[in-house]
Amino acid sequence: MMLHLTDVSKSFGATTVLTDVSVAVERGTRLAIVGASGSGKSTLLRIIAGFEGPSTGTVSLDGRLLANPVSTVSAHRRGIGYVAQDGALFPHLTVRSNIAFGLRRSPGRDARVREVMDLTSLDLELLDRYPHQLSGGQQQRVALARALAPAPTVILLDEPFSALDTGLRAHTRAAMVTALERSGVTTILVTHDQEEALSFGQQLAVISDGRLVQAGPPSEVFDAPISAAVAEFLGAALFLPAHTSGPARAVCALGELHIRHDHSHGTASVRAMLRPAQLHVREADGDGDARVVAARQNGSAVELELRLGDGFTLTHRVPLYDAHLFPVGSAVAIRVDGGVVLYPAAATSETLGTAFAR
């Protein structure tokens, strides 16, 4: 264990932004913190960086106390790098001077600049350019190179891709993850983009309304979201009314299915959560499980609206080349792979859901 946050809370005046957040990040791993805007994730990052102090709780790095409510180690004495949302490159300095900003004057300085530029796949031709002469993606990579240059123990990334357009985004993200992997630095990313969070690192933490609601390896969190709201936030999800029918089995409109995880906490009425990718639709011989009531073109796919036997409708995408198999009015058979996750049917979790939707 190296970076430790213990029961960190933060309030600005009467507004509570963070409540009892505890996180541990191991050396050399990458943690993605995901949450809707206003969930407090940026504040968390600013507390780790040292731009803000916690109202309660402590932050420590390798056993060294960085912050508690009474005293904080200044940002510049922490050895924690920070990449801002817009890159925050110094507009009056060239790429070279930007990257060298945190380096001491020494003979090895220029070599280090070139080294981190290579690490972040930046062309050395950019050395003497000014920030306004760079593309958005290049700016972010320079910002990362600048943060990596003094060899910090931890790097914090505050939504570093959100200002980029879609195409550039995936490309810049890949380049930055590669650079971080090669440098082996401990990294914390905050983002509101679940896909980005799921693909970023070894650990994922979901934050909502200032509380850490779930943390773990991304695959585990995605596989067994602790609540319906988390499930919905992490990706498209389908909820069907269900009831348990035996050990680890539940019955819903799609038949009797295996229960992968049970988060219903023993409530009487439950619902089953499925991911769209678990559904396999084919033409039915007889009545089938559902009927196609509408079809909408959507690029390379067609979205079918399927009405189940109990009147429940769901949307399912099939490739364009398969669309002719499912004309409107036809019956389809649905196979479900991988079982379901059960949640209480009650509306209690809806409040969290609206929090996420914000």
Added chain:
Amino acid sequence: MLAALFAAAALIPVGYVIQAAFAMGWEQFAELVFRPRVGELLTNTVLLVVLGVPCAVVLGVGGAWLVERTSLPARRVFAVLLVVPLTIPAFVASYGWASAIPSIHGLGGGLLVATLAYYPLVYLPALAALRGLDPALEESARSLGMNGWRVFSRVVLPQLRLAILGGGLVVALHLLAEYGAFAFLRFETFTTAIVVAYQATFAGPNAAALGVVLATLCFVVLVIEATARGRLRYARVGSGTPQPASRVELGRVTPLVIAALVVLIGAAVVVPLANVARWLFATDASDWQPLLNATWQTIALSVGGAVAALIVALPIAWIAARYPGRTARALEGAYYVASSLPAIIVALALVTFTLRVLPAMYQTVFTVMAAYVIIFLPRALVSIRAGIAQVPENLEEVARSLGVSPFRAKLRVTVPLLLPSLAAGAALVALGAANELTATLLLAPTGTRTVATGFWAAASAIDYAAAAPYAITLVLLSIPAVVLMFAQVKARRSR
């Protein structure tokens, strides 16, 4: 803390006016104020403002509209030419006119010279507002069937209200504060009367009583402007679009419009400058000799004033930009009120204050610089504040995360980014100070001769030839400031 101290210092003139009004007692005040002579001054001053401001607004807005929104030929040239009068201090312009037509005097002469000298103070903000105005508004109006004139009066003019009120306010305050130009034309206003009273009875009750009335007039002007603006404060002019505005075709009136502009520029620029040039030819070596020394003294005083203004403005601007709130606004407001008082009042206040509280400072360069700071502080504040607002706060945070201490982060990131606006602010203050006449006349240590006071000494002794070298130096000194102001207006388009 420091900011509060400076704020207090800048409020000395306000305090002086209030103190003077109360210390005198009503009877003495009434005796000094309710006289036919004061009535005459009041009539003159009020007429000057009431007639001068509308004239300046018409010229300023009309000029801005012509170059920005019509098919006027050579409009880029006219756009520049229309600002040129700003490079000629009003007292130099009146010297030009008086030496060309010696019979010119009184209200008519004062109005003519002052309007021509000050209309660019409306022209510049009007130009800025027109450039920031979304042309789509005018296009929509035209598509609704309005002709050029109705588009102007019903769409453009209302949008220009802020610029007109702001520019009109500045013109009014200048008219109230102007000394040299009117003294030359034997036109008496409160300001000229106060200088006369000061020369006769020093900072006595007579000067103080007139000062209180003048300060009240300023306050009335401020209140009128604030009331007229009212809620308009929140009505922001749109951010503008890159596409150029469509222009009104002048058609057959084009020659008429050009002729009018030529007459205007001729009267405002050519007449004063031609007469300066005429007298330059009449100079001999002895007329040029004192100029060098005066120029050095002017540079020393105005650079000192500019540096002092920066030191005062920086913390205020920092607080206003980074911690906006009631305190910041009150602080800024205090400065604007203090600096809208005429230079003569500032000078009287500093004379009284130094004599009573800091006699060691009386008639020293520090007092002169203090006057420059109070009078020209808004110029520095506006520039620096805009500069600070443009430096994102997170740059300093990033610098700190790279292991750089907060102080060094400011030094290495914020200061370099702020330099251009600091330089612009300082230049505007220095150039304003270099042309300042009234306060310098009253406050400068004996033996000090700036370009402005040197000009004044020669010109008021009717030694027009000896005044000419100073006059041309004053014009040259003004050019950089006007170029800076014009550039700030033109920058509007790229936003």
